[in-house]
Amino acid sequence: xxxxxxxxxxxxxxxxxxxxxxxxxxxxxxxxxxxxxxxxxxxxxxxxxxxxxxxxxxxxxxxxxxxxxxxxxxxxxxxxxxxxxxxxxxxxxxxxxxxxxxxxxxxxxxxxxxxxxxxxxxxxxxxxxxxxxxxxxxxxxxxxxxxxxxxxxxxxxxxxxxxxxxxxxxxxxxxxxxxxxxxxxxxxxxxxxxxxxxxxxxxxxxxxxxxxxxxxxxxxxxxxxxxxxxxxxxxxxxxxxxxxxxxxxxxxxxxxxxxxxxxxxxxxxxxxxxxxxxxxxxxxxxxxxxxxxxxxxxxxxxxxxxxxxxxxxxxxxxx
Amino acid sequence: xxxxxxxxxxxxxxxxxxxxxxxxxxxxxxxxxxxxxxxxxxxxxxxxxxxxxxxxxxxxxxxxxxxxxxxxxxxxxxxxxxxxxxxxxxxxxxxxxxxxxxxxxxxxxxxxxxxxxxxxxxxxxxxxxxxxxxxxxxxxxxxxxxxxxxxxxxxxxxxxxxxxxxxxxxxxxxxxxxxxxxxxxxxxxxxxxxxxxxxxxxxxxxxxxxxxxxxxxxxxxxxxxxxxxxxxxxxxxxxxxxxxxxxxxxxxxxxxxxxxxxxxxxxxxxxxxxxxxxxxxxxxxxxxxxxxxxxxxxxxxxxxxxxxxx
Numbered sequence: 033x034x035x036x037x038x039x040x041x042x043x044x045x046x047x048x049x050x051x052x053x054x055x056x057x058x059x060x061x062x063x064x065x066x067x068x069x070x071x072x073x074x075x076x077x078x079x080x081x082x083x084x085x086x087x088x089x090x091x092x093x094x095x096x097x098x099x100x101x102x103x104x105x106x107x108x109x110x111x112x113x114x115x116x117x118x119x120x121x122x123x124x125x126x127x128x129x130x131x132x133x134x135x136x137x138x139x140x141x142x143x144x145x146x147x148x149x150x151x152x153x154x155x156x157x158x159x160x161x162x163x164x165x166x167x168x169x170x171x172x173x174x175x176x177x178x179x180x181x182x183x184x185x186x187x188x189x190x191x192x193x194x195x196x197x198x199x200x201x202x203x204x205x206x207x208x209x210x211x212x213x214x215x216x217x218x219x220x221x222x223x224x225x226x227x228x229x230x231x232x233x234x235x236x237x238x239x240x241x242x243x244x245x246x247x248x249x250x251x252x253x254x255x256x257x258x259x260x261x262x263x264x265x266x267x268x269x270x271x272x273x274x275x276x277x278x279x280x281x282x283x284x285x286x287x288x289x290x291x292x293x294x295x296x297x298x299x300x301x302x303x304x305x306x307x308x309x310x311x312x313x314x315x316x317x318x319x320x321x322x323x324x325x326x327x328x329x330x331x332x333x334x335x336x337x338x339x340x341x342x343x344x345x346x347x348x349x350x351x
Numbered sequence: 352x353x354x355x356x357x358x359x360x361x362x363x364x365x366x367x368x369x370x371x372x373x374x375x376x377x378x379x380x381x382x383x384x385x386x387x388x389x390x391x392x393x394x395x396x397x398x399x400x401x402x403x404x405x406x407x408x409x410x411x412x413x414x415x416x417x418x419x420x421x422x423x424x425x426x427x428x429x430x431x432x433x434x435x436x437x438x439x440x441x442x443x444x445x446x447x448x449x450x451x452x453x454x455x456x457x458x459x460x461x462x463x464x465x466x467x468x469x470x471x472x473x474x475x476x477x478x479x480x481x482x483x484x485x486x487x488x489x490x491x492x493x494x495x496x497x498x499x500x501x502x503x504x505x506x507x508x509x510x511x512x513x514x515x516x517x518x519x520x521x522x523x524x525x526x527x528x529x530x531x532x533x534x535x536x537x538x539x540x541x542x543x544x545x546x547x548x549x550x551x552x553x554x555x556x557x558x559x560x561x562x563x564x565x566x567x568x569x570x571x572x573x574x575x576x577x578x579x580x581x582x583x584x585x586x587x588x589x590x591x592x593x594x595x596x597x598x599x600x601x602x603x604x605x606x607x608x609x610x611x612x613x614x615x616x617x618x619x620x621x622x623x624x625x626x627x628x629x630x631x632x633x634x635x636x637x638x639x640x641x642x643x644x645x646x647x648x649x650x651x652x653x654x655x656x657x658x659x660x661x
Contacts, residue, residue, distance in 0.1 A: 050490055058503065170649075174642035176593045178600045178616060179634035186627040197624070289497045293597055297620075307498060308601055311505050319502060326495035334493070 037339055044331045049102070051327045056098050059316050101320070110321035115313050120321045123306060130201060131291055131302030134218060138225035139287055143280060145230045147273075150237025154245065155264055165234060172231020177290055181224045181297035188220060195220050199300040221298045225290055229283065236279050240272035247271075274344045278337040285330040379578075382654035389650020392643035399640055403449030414443035414610065425628050433628040435618065444610040445633055451611045452592055453640065455526055459591035462530025464584050467537025472568050472576075474538065475545025485542070488535050496532045497597065503528050504603050517606050525604065529591050537583050544576030578655040582648055589644035596637050612637045 110120035153165040292304030310318035417437045424434045432441035474484040511520035598604040599613030612633045619629035
């Protein structure tokens with residue numbers, strides 16, 4: 033097992049290297065010059081422009097820049113932002129808690145909602161509950177998150193005035209009052225992400241349960257006189273959850289991408305918001321760092337999913 | 352003896368004469384028609400296509416006519432979807448926007464299917480290419496699609512716009528990039544189908560009479576691998592429509608004068624507190640398009656599943 037994890041880890045290193053090279057090349061070959069703000073400004077003399085370029089390390093050849101960048105990443109140094117002149121790592125660390133708070137709660141809640149609904153839906157197949165749940169789940173995966181977000185704003189912020197319109201990042205939770213404020217402003221973004229993820233997960237759980245319910249081992253369990261409840265909970269559910277757990281792991285990077293849109297709608301100053309802003313500012317180091325982090329998340333959670341699968345399912349041989 | 356066997360030989364002929372042979376696609380269509388939601392989805396999606404193609408001819412309100420006096424009006428008999436910040440008719444703009452949104456969805460799906468089917472076919476047919484091509488697929492799967500799309504479109508839209516014109520440039524960019532970042536599942540499906548199909552007798556038979564590789568791949572094996580691809584293609588249209596809308600929603604899609612559904616939503620955001628109809632109608636259209644496509648995909652999956660006979 034240990035060797036399997038180690039080998040998978042070693043395989044992911046070249047993958048990440050290739051991805052980082054691709055990202056770096058796209059940004060380097062792009063016609064959009066990070067110096068364009070300077071280039072457009074006639075007040076800046078050419079020699080100053082060259083000096084700024086040199087101070088940012090942009091006068092060196094591509095492969096040297098790439099090697100330096102990769103060398104920095106290993107030590108957690110993503111370079112300096114063009115916009116703020118501060119280290120990119122600081123910018124990201126500053127934004128990360130906002131993103132993680134919303135994403136973490138949304139993902140946990142969606143798992144807690146999806147598993148029971150998926151189970152009941154499958155056990156009582158073709159019932160009114162199943163019909164309602166599958167229809168809702170189908171709607172859930174078909175409404176784009178940006179539309180759900182706008183709808184929630186229209187209904188709960190504009191019409192009912194229950195929740196604030198936009199997210200105020202200056203709220204520091206110090207007493208009950210600010211805690212309430214924080215909760216109220218987090219509800220809508222969390223709901224948007226939860227609805228989408230719960231819909232998707234419900235469909236997986238239901239499909240897996242339906243796959244397992246007609247199996248021979250279920251009939252055996254029933255035949256030996258077991259009550260329906262332990263048959264479902266201890267036999268069918270445990271087997272159905274194996275692929276579901278890996279799908280939950282694989283879904284983590286996707287929800288980070290989903291955060292880009294949610295953070296944009298509600299103006300939450302998280303990583304996604306920073307990414308969009310940096311793309312529009314041609315702040316190349318920040319964009320590179322965040323895109324690379326997203327790619328690293330995908331690779332990492334693929335690894336987690338594979339390892340989980342191997343741990344949970346003894347039929348999988350990790351040789 | 353001949354007189355005894357004769358009626359036996361003619362009987363099936365009569366049966367065949369009265370009932371035309373059932374084809375795979377005929378069976379699939381029969382199965383598909385039973386899926387009520389899929390039929391409803393097909394109807395809604397076709398309606399949306401027809402409406403966006405013919406709508407601007409039937410509903411002749413000029414989508415670009417600015418009339419400040421009627422700005423921000425809610426739905427009325429004159430303007431069924433209301434008017435926007437400068438008094439343009441939202442229905443006319445939504446009909447026009449549907450063309451671009453649906454065209455992007457279908458074109459991006461075609462790119463991803465062609466690329467995916469080609470890579471999957473090569474990978475499944477030629478053992479030597481399998482390893483490297485699957486590594487490539489895995490690598491593409493690790494790329495984060497939305498950030499990368501935003502990045503590429505932001506960086507390359509100006510030169511392409513200059514080279515090909517404002518709409519054509521962005522169209523090719525958006526379609527190409529969405530297609531090139533979403534072909535991986537199709538490649539895997541096609542590869543899996545090729546791996547089993549190339550062992551079949553009809554392939555061996557074709558090979559033994561000297562059919563060349565290229566013909567074997569495209570004329571013999573690929574048509575038999577199409578059913579899973581068809582489902583993936585259908586769902587791909589919906590996914591591409593969402594992606595294009597998301598890009599436009601982030602301000603990275605088509606130029607402002609080209610009202611795609613996502614762009615309309617993006618513009619609506621600023622006025623959402625007093626003109627929610629600006630967001631609701633384009634959003635509903637995206638939702639309708641995507642859910643109808645998803646139901647069609649669902650119906651196709653059931654209809655093409657060989658395990659399910661009916």
